[in-house]
Amino acid sequence: MDLVFKAALGAGVVILLALLSKTRNYYIAGLVPLFPTFALIAHYIVGKGRSIEDLKTTILFGMWSIIPYFIYLLSLYVLVERMRLEASLALATLAWLIAATLLVTVWVRLH
Template sequence: MGLVIKAALGALVVVLIGLLSKTKNYYIAGLIPLFPTFALIAHYIVASERGIDAMRTTIVFSMWSIIPYFIYLATLWYFSGVMRLPVALGGAVVCWG
């Protein structure tokens, strides 16, 4: 898949997130990165460029990434109630790592 197509797909998702964040169902914007769309694209690209074994390794790595992502979300939820947004985001990123 060409680099331009990959960039266009990424830009389309960013626009979709921006549009959804302005609707009454704004919380759906936070779910967009979790939809299988990104996973499908990533798995297709990895499998077509590096093979099925590389895709399977990517899948296992992705499964382990759920734990730090949950920690990020939990700490951001807490920090956003007691800190300014930039500090809360930075703190959540630190906890993620």
């Protein structure tokens, strides 16, 4: 049942994004992915199953995870004027993957 709730929550976010993109304030669709839907789920699961210190570590890592997301947005912002949308999205996602891999690598070495 827990998995069904999580799937429904994710579907609800997708529907909200689709609806917002059709409104006069379409740009708000860029804010919705930053709502901590999955962070809430992750923090609840870690908080219930592990120590407070583990939860705090998860929260701290989440703060650093803003960097790959920023790199994704910056890449997409630059690329979207230079190539097709699909290619821009693919390359921005690749930039996110590289930044996220670097973040995890550095995190593991420091912690």
